[in-house]
Amino acid sequence: xxxxxxxxxxxxxxxxxxxxxxxxxxxxxxxxxxxxxxxxxxxxxxxxxxxxxxxxxxxxxxxxxxxxxxxxxxxxxxxxxxxxxxxxxxxxxxxxxxxxxxxxxxxxxxxxxxxxxxxxxxxxxxxxxxxxxxxxxxxxxxxxxxxxxxxxxxxxxxxxxxxxxxxxxxxxxxxxxxxxxxxxxxxxxxxxxxxxxxxxxxxxxxxxxxxxxxxxxxxxxxxxxxxxxxxxxxxxxxxxxxxxxxxxxxxxxxxxxxxxxxxxxxxxxxxxxxxxxxxxxxxxxxxxxxxxxxxxxxxxxxxxxxxxxxxxxxxxxxxxxxxxxxxxxxxxxxxxxxxxxxxxxxxxxxxxxxxxxxxxxxxxxxxxxxxxxxxxxx
Amino acid sequence: xxxxxxxxxxxxxxxxxxxxxxxxxxxxxxxxxxxxxxxxxxxxxxxxxxxxxxxxxxxxxxxxxxxxxxxxxxxxxxxxxxxxxxxxxxxxxxxxxxxxxxxxxxxxxxxxxxxxxxxxxxxxxxxxxxxxxxxxxxxxxxxxxxxxxxxxxxxxxxxxxxxxxxxxxxxxxxxxxxxxxxxxxxxxxxxxxxxxxxxxxxxxxxxxxxxxxxxxxxxxxxxxxxxxxxxxxxxxxxxxxxxxxxxxxxxxxxxxxxxxxxxxxxxxxxxxxxxxxxxxxxxxxxxxxxxxxxxxxxxxxxxxxx
Ligand code: SF4
Numbered sequence: 001x002x003x004x005x006x007x008x009x010x011x012x013x014x015x016x017x018x019x020x021x022x023x024x025x026x027x028x029x030x031x032x033x034x035x036x037x038x039x040x041x042x043x044x045x046x047x048x049x050x051x052x053x054x055x056x057x058x059x060x061x062x063x064x065x066x067x068x069x070x071x072x073x074x075x076x077x078x079x080x081x082x083x084x085x086x087x088x089x090x091x092x093x094x095x096x097x098x099x100x101x102x103x104x105x106x107x108x109x110x111x112x113x114x115x116x117x118x119x120x121x122x123x124x125x126x127x128x129x130x131x132x133x134x135x136x137x138x139x140x141x142x143x144x145x146x147x148x149x150x151x152x153x154x155x156x157x158x159x160x161x162x163x164x165x166x167x168x169x170x171x172x173x174x175x176x177x178x179x180x181x182x183x184x185x186x187x188x189x190x191x192x193x194x195x196x197x198x199x200x201x202x203x204x205x206x207x208x209x210x211x212x213x214x215x216x217x218x219x220x221x222x223x224x225x226x227x228x229x230x231x232x233x234x235x236x237x238x239x240x241x242x243x244x245x246x247x248x249x250x251x252x253x254x255x256x257x258x259x260x261x262x263x264x265x266x267x268x269x270x271x272x273x274x275x276x277x278x279x280x281x282x283x284x285x286x287x288x289x290x291x292x293x294x295x296x297x298x299x300x301x302x303x304x305x306x307x308x309x310x311x312x313x314x315x316x317x318x319x320x321x322x323x324x325x326x327x328x329x330x331x332x333x334x335x336x337x338x339x340x341x342x343x344x345x346x347x348x349x350x351x352x353x354x355x356x357x358x359x360x361x362x363x364x365x366x367x368x369x370x371x372x373x374x375x376x377x378x
Numbered sequence: 379x380x381x382x383x384x385x386x387x388x389x390x391x392x393x394x395x396x397x398x399x400x401x402x403x404x405x406x407x408x409x410x411x412x413x414x415x416x417x418x419x420x421x422x423x424x425x426x427x428x429x430x431x432x433x434x435x436x437x438x439x440x441x442x443x444x445x446x447x448x449x450x451x452x453x454x455x456x457x458x459x460x461x462x463x464x465x466x467x468x469x470x471x472x473x474x475x476x477x478x479x480x481x482x483x484x485x486x487x488x489x490x491x492x493x494x495x496x497x498x499x500x501x502x503x504x505x506x507x508x509x510x511x512x513x514x515x516x517x518x519x520x521x522x523x524x525x526x527x528x529x530x531x532x533x534x535x536x537x538x539x540x541x542x543x544x545x546x547x548x549x550x551x552x553x554x555x556x557x558x559x560x561x562x563x564x565x566x567x568x569x570x571x572x573x574x575x576x577x578x579x580x581x582x583x584x585x586x587x588x589x590x591x592x593x594x595x596x597x598x599x600x601x602x603x604x605x606x607x608x609x610x611x612x613x614x615x616x617x618x619x620x621x622x623x624x625x626x627x628x629x630x631x632x633x634x635x636x637x638x639x640x641x642x643x644x645x646x647x648x649x650x651x652x653x654x655x656x657x658x659x660x661x662x663x664x665x666x667x668x669x670x671x672x673x674x675x676x677x678x679x680x681x682x683x684x
Binding site: 057071072078145300 | 438439473497502503507514538539554555557558560561595596597598599600
């Protein structure tokens, strides 16, 4: 029975199961509603890009800096790419596990089409394993462990056009691991005036990113720390490739914003905030927006408290003192640092409370009060 | 001292595998030698007092080189003949598709010996994480909720990353995120997966199928690297069982002029950390190894490891 057939008869199955409960051996109580069907049938088998066959067997994936070496029938670290007879496949092409229409502010992108929405989608899988992941139920599982919607690129673009949604956001999990799906959707989207934004950890190889950037309109990178050790201990990744990609994105001209999740005791010292600000100013420019986001305990980091408000304020103040022009605080509803201020005249340009905009003082890209140009797409 | 029993079939060719009756003879010989008693009723009664028994297979390579159905059937028959209710036996792996493609007949119904994947609707993985070392995983609910005792029924083979896939590596099929733990030759992850509470506490025995051994090019199937060994390796100690399997694998590689796994850049590193976790014994000098040879007359004699 395939899954659709199963879903059709799920009501009657439950009834049958309920009526038979009393006759079941006690130990099988946990699977009394069991009905065998195969999620794996639902996976895609589109050939992956950027992989090489290795002499002697196996393939090497070149999408992200892990460069997984994967032999027959095995999968890469992200769990969504599989070697079958030394042809490497993406298993999640056209298979979204999450789909929502979100305010663009939720990504967060504050300098990109404010007051608009984005069709936000994800597939299963991720190429790192952050201990604080808030979406681990989709990012840290295999695609067959989820219910997926069949939504090829054309379907995503069509939804946007039908519903007047100007942007598609590849988000929630890690779009790098569904690269082919994202690429084709973004490319098709541009042909129909639908923009694309990638919400990513930035752990991607240079060439795939270079090829993708012309099809993107904005990128938000979660820069998880400014110390390599944190990436090793908490993220299971590496910092340097992420820093290199940030520079690459900035140089490409695609709009870039950065989020830094402040985790108490792990990446919250003054020295780190200062180092971060200086690195951004030197390598990306003072006008790159930076969002400090509040940590809440979850997934594998349940032993730490939420980030204290004064730690976030401290991060904000240090970065401003170092000369960064657009420093925001996230997950702190009602804080004044949710809003955008003109670096020249200090007046409020975009007043935000959560995802609501209550004040808007821009003329195109210019401050209504002093005429200062504000970077971004407005 | 950990005891490991190797039983080799001397009753005819095994190039195309063995049937249920043959496996039955070998398993009975192994269980008697392992528990040092001829009384199989008491062996089964002592090892599996009440509660359901899970039999974890390895069905990665379809019918080519997965856990043989005949082995699972032979084992289930021994259990049921010695008083285990067939309703209390669950043959399982991570997915229905893999079980099915390996030749197992799925049974997720309400009666009979069950055979099902963790991906069966209504089964799935635990809602809480189990942790050991750097491993944080959800564990199949077949293991956490359904069974009291676990018999590991893997296949001995070469593995491109871990060096060897045997009993401990097979438990990657019990967790939801195995792909996260293949770095550094799967070490110490393989040890920590076996140390996850439900896996460690419910493990009763490993029966490692070594009838047709893939000594190179694994874990996928490569016909040119298959050697008939015609044996099973049985132990209550999951590390000792793998350690003996490694001896056999390395011996075959040498015979065919292949480098040792270490020289091939795939040292089997996870046995030592597993020993440090107290899961068993990896030092051959501390393993009591008994090799037997069985044939269709039911006669069992001392045999040779190689
Ligand atoms: S995209 Fe996935 S398979 Fe490819 S290198 Fe990264 S983690 Fe490995």
